[in-house]
Amino acid sequence: MATRDVVFPAGRHALYEQHRYSAAVRSNGLLFVSGQVGAREDGSPEPDFEAQVRLAFKNLNAVLDAADCTFADVIDVTVFMVDPDTHFAKAWEIAADYWGEAPYPTATAVGVTWLSGFRFEIKVIAKLPEGAEGAAVQG
Template structure:
């Protein structure tokens, strides 16, 4: 098996090693980012929902930055929300602060019952800078 080309954000490698997963993997011209939650530096959940969502995006942006990307390089997003019916509006008012410019990435939102004490998680696939995106005219 080939060695995985892992991307670690500054200062959080021990957290990922303790939990036994990679924050992101480069593969060809894509960056696959693991789900990011609104954790504090010690990995514990941020209790305030808006702050938790901001922390999730900050954790995501730290990984994107470590790979030389921004949110504008993101092509696909999956978000997970505990109890989306009651929390969606609170979560979605924070999203534009980080979302990037139009055209926006594709999005899949999934309602879940449990996220290890968190209420929001975001995972993305991004195009690595300096690579050629394959596009097709509509």
């Protein structure tokens, strides 16, 4: 079995160890990023919704940066929201601060009933820059 080429940001939050998953995996020129939430360093949710969305993007950007990517390299986005009728407009307004200029990545928004105490989660697939395939890192 091949070793996964995993990526973790510096100062990673405790959720990776608590729930046994990698922040991202590089494969065939792509970066597959696990869902990022507005988790504080100890893994607890940021209580304010707007601050939680901003922290989710900050955590996402830290993972992208660890793989030598930026949001400009993102080609596909999936967001999950608890109670999207209440939160979608505000989340999308905040996302615009991080999204960058057109052309935009593809995007799918999914309403869910549970996110383990969080209300917003974002997962992405990014194209790795040329030469960004790294050596496997132990999680």
